[in-house]
Amino acid sequence: xxxxxxxxxxxxxxxxxxxxxxxxxxxxxxxxxxxxxxxxxxxxxxxxxxxxxxxxxxxxxxxxxxxxxxxxxxxxxxxxxxxxxxxxxxxxxxxxxxxxxxxxxxxxxxxxxxxxxxxxxxxxxxxxxxxxxxxxxxxxxxxxxxxxxxxxxxxxxxxxxxxxxxxxxxxxxxxxxxxxxxxxxxxxxxxxxxxxxxxxxxxxxxxxxxxxxxxxxxxxxxxxxxxxxxxxxxxxxxxxxxxxxxxxxxxxxxxxxxxxxxxxxxxxxxxxxxxxxxxxxxxxxxxxxxxxxxxxx
Amino acid sequence: xxxxxxxxxxxxxxxxxxxxxxxxxxxxxxxxxxxxxxxxxxxxxxxxxxxxxxxxxxxxxxxxxxxxxxxxxxxxxxxxxxxxxxxxxxxxxxxxxxxxxxxxxxxxxxxxxxxxxxxxxxxxxxxxxxxxxxxxxxxxxxxxxxxxxxxxxxxxxxxxxxxxxxxxxxxxxxxxxxxxxxxxxxxxxxxxxxxxxxxxxxxxxxxxxxxxxxxxxxxxxxxxxxxxxxxxxxxxxxxxxxxxxxxxxxxxxxxxxxxxxxxxxxxxxxxxxxxxxxxxxxxxxxxxxxxxxxxxxxxxxxxxxxxxxxxxxxxxxxxxxxxxxxxxxxxxxxxxxxxxxxxx
Numbered sequence: 001x002x003x004x005x006x007x008x009x010x011x012x013x014x015x016x017x018x019x020x021x022x023x024x025x026x027x028x029x030x031x032x033x034x035x036x037x038x039x040x041x042x043x044x045x046x047x048x049x050x051x052x053x054x055x056x057x058x059x060x061x062x063x064x065x066x067x068x069x070x071x072x073x074x075x076x077x078x079x080x081x082x083x084x085x086x087x088x089x090x091x092x093x094x095x096x097x098x099x100x101x102x103x104x105x106x107x108x109x110x111x112x113x114x115x116x117x118x119x120x121x122x123x124x125x126x127x128x129x130x131x132x133x134x135x136x137x138x139x140x141x142x143x144x145x146x147x148x149x150x151x152x153x154x155x156x157x158x159x160x161x162x163x164x165x166x167x168x169x170x171x172x173x174x175x176x177x178x179x180x181x182x183x184x185x186x187x188x189x190x191x192x193x194x195x196x197x198x199x200x201x202x203x204x205x206x207x208x209x210x211x212x213x214x215x216x217x218x219x220x221x222x223x224x225x226x227x228x229x230x231x232x233x234x235x236x237x238x239x240x241x242x243x244x245x246x247x248x249x250x251x252x253x254x255x256x257x258x259x260x261x262x263x264x265x266x267x268x269x270x271x272x273x274x275x276x277x278x279x280x281x282x283x284x285x286x287x288x289x290x291x292x293x294x295x296x297x
Numbered sequence: 298x299x300x301x302x303x304x305x306x307x308x309x310x311x312x313x314x315x316x317x318x319x320x321x322x323x324x325x326x327x328x329x330x331x332x333x334x335x336x337x338x339x340x341x342x343x344x345x346x347x348x349x350x351x352x353x354x355x356x357x358x359x360x361x362x363x364x365x366x367x368x369x370x371x372x373x374x375x376x377x378x379x380x381x382x383x384x385x386x387x388x389x390x391x392x393x394x395x396x397x398x399x400x401x402x403x404x405x406x407x408x409x410x411x412x413x414x415x416x417x418x419x420x421x422x423x424x425x426x427x428x429x430x431x432x433x434x435x436x437x438x439x440x441x442x443x444x445x446x447x448x449x450x451x452x453x454x455x456x457x458x459x460x461x462x463x464x465x466x467x468x469x470x471x472x473x474x475x476x477x478x479x480x481x482x483x484x485x486x487x488x489x490x491x492x493x494x495x496x497x498x499x500x501x502x503x504x505x506x507x508x509x510x511x512x513x514x515x516x517x518x519x520x521x522x523x524x525x526x527x528x529x530x531x532x533x534x535x536x537x538x539x540x541x542x543x544x545x546x547x548x549x550x551x552x553x554x555x556x557x558x559x560x561x562x563x564x565x566x567x568x569x570x571x572x573x574x575x576x577x578x579x580x581x582x583x584x585x586x587x588x589x590x591x592x593x594x595x596x597x598x599x600x601x602x603x604x605x606x607x608x609x610x611x612x613x614x615x616x617x618x619x620x621x622x623x624x625x626x627x628x629x630x631x632x633x634x635x636x637x638x639x640x641x
Contacts, residue, residue, distance in 0.1 A: 004539050007372060009580045011592040012379030015309045024373040033321050036356050039495060040325045043352050044332035046491035050339040098406025183402070184341045189485035193418040193431055194403035200418075201408045235421065 053131035053181030060125050063092055063137060066152050067122040071248075071255040072204045072220055073102050075124060075137070078154075089251045090135060093204070093220075094124070095177045097140040099194070101202035105139050109146045123148035129181035132216055136180055164247035164254070169219065170272050171209035173237045175199050176218070179208065192238035199230045199237055207243060207256060210272070219247070220255045232260035240272040241265065314380040318387055325353045347398050354392035355475065359499045361385055362472060366510035368590075372578065375589055382448045385468075389445035396438040399431065430482035437474035440467045450571075458570055476500060518547040529616060529623035535562070535640060538622070543586075545577030548626040552577075553613055555622055556586055556597050561637040563597035564613035564624050571608070599634040 008018035065075035074093040082088040094102035110117055125147050126139040139145035175198035178186035185191050187208065199205050207219045223229040244263040245256035258264065329349040333340050361384050367374040404411035415435055421427035444465055453461045479496060524531035532546045543556040545567050552567035554577030565586065567577045574590030585594035585603060595602055595610055602608040609632035614625040617638045629635065
């Protein structure tokens with residue numbers, strides 16, 4: 001093969017290929033290129049649905065609410081009334097720029113303005129991200145995020161947390177900033193490194209729990225004393241885990257108080273679904289949220 | 298192969314090749330992005346870019362890896378081989394967009410240097426399912442970078458063909474690393490069987506083509522020659538070799554091409570100095586043995602490239618007895634002139 005004169009001989013540095021070879025290559029290319037494009041179409045179609053999270057990149061929104069530094073730094077915003085006519089609240093956890101939590105910015109703001117923010121009515125300017133009834137705000141020191149601080153004239157029930165008791169929950173530990181809008185996907189193995197980097201950067205870890213009906217719930221994870229245990233969660237991030245914890249409800253937030261070394265176990269993916277009805281219910285968590293320039297309705 | 302190096306000239310064939318490649322890449326990316334946007338209104342551009350470039354680079358890598366064995370199986374594929382380095386460099390740039398954007402997306406703006414973060418975020422190196430797959434992709438990209446950076450013939454000459462070839466054979470390690478990068482990464486997340494199926498079909502195609510091409514080479518190499526006399530080995534009849542063409546014989550460790558041209562037989566090494574191309578599958582053009590891969594040329598009687606080029610291959614003694622070709626498989630130093638054997 002290739003050594004008889006009946007076969008056309010190709011030389012690349014010659015301007016034109018022999019007609020028989022050119023015709024053969026043309027046919028092959030006409031097969032290969034559409035096949036490649038079909039692969040593009042197939043692979044694009046095969047992707048999992050992207051999450052519905054939103055990150056209002058480039059848009060700053062002002063939100064007024066009562067600032068609490070525990071269990072995680074957040075603004076608690078009055079959001080109309082619930083189905084029983086009682087005041088309802090939406091908690092807006094605060095997150096920092098990049099892969100950091102908001103504490104650094106907030107401490108800096110307190111120093112600069114010479115005030116303490118805890119339990120004060122604060123107006124903050126930042127970038128909203130939201131999904132599945134949860135809303136977060138990214139604050140960046142460069143945006144001068146604290147625009148107004150006033151005494152809180154309307155004490156909120158955050159001061160009276162509700163002890164749910166000890167629970168066993170299964171889910172995946174995610175970093176909320178990526179999960180709720182910045183990254184798609186913000187979960188699973190492809191996102192694992194980023195989730196680890198965010199949580200090691202101080203982002204409060206969240207457990208994402210899905211029940212057999214596909215409904216999601218979200219729980220912040222802290223140490224048994226309310227301390228940060230981010231570093232000790234490193235090997236569990238973005239993986240299926242089972243957590244034994246004391247659950248406490250703060251308005252529309254549920255926080256798990258746990259011990260990483262004793263109460264968190266890696267489990268298989270198939271074991272991750274919660275038995276139906278065993279989740280910690282929290283009506284406000286699934287409340288639809290709309291944002292305005294002056295607050296949240 | 299020149300004594301002086303100048304920019305690669307873009308002749309008509311190269312232009313057609315490169316325009317087709319460019320059009321394919323653009324169309325692929327457009328189809329991937331448009332399809333994703335159509336079925337996923339909530340898509341983010343960064344993710345689509347990362348995925349579109351990764352899959353395009355992977356498709357290009359399959360095309361690149363298939364060209365070699367296809368050209369061994371059927372010489373009509375050789376036009377695709379000639380310009381393969383453009384395909385390789387293009388693939389590297391596409392992969393670099395994927396890798397660069399991924400490092401930016403997953404590791405930048407954190408509390409650790411992004412390149413350190415790549416290795417220090419997930420440290421479960423002792424677990425197969427938990428293995429930090431991004432590190433595998435990083436090393437694959439590093440190999441592709443080395444290959445792209447040394448793809449010019451300047452590096453082939455300065456590194457020596459042997460080292461250059463060894464370096465470029467690392468593409469198979471890169472392919473393995475990429476397969477593992479995908480299997481331990483996105484396949485752990487996505488559930489649609491299309492992804493695994495495409496990955497499997499690609500790997501099966503590449504492995505099969507290499508096995509088929511390899512089996513043909515082994516068959517040629519294992520041919521035994523029983524008639525030996527005074528150091529010469531009887532290899533074939535004179536009539537079996539066409540004019541200006543050759544037959545290749547593997548005798549011991551030597552791969553020898555016997556050419557018939559200008560009424561004589563000449564024996565030279567079958568291995569081209571450029572990229573180890575099979576000179577025995579070449580043709581004598583303008584009095585020069587021309588390699589079928591990239592058109593490198595050698596004079597039949599001394600194995601030297603015509604001046605000013607400096608490549609040289611080994612030569613061998615060849616004689617004709619009663620219509621049969623006999624070759625002495627002891628190589629002369631590269632570029633040694635031999636008289637050849639008169640056919641008449």
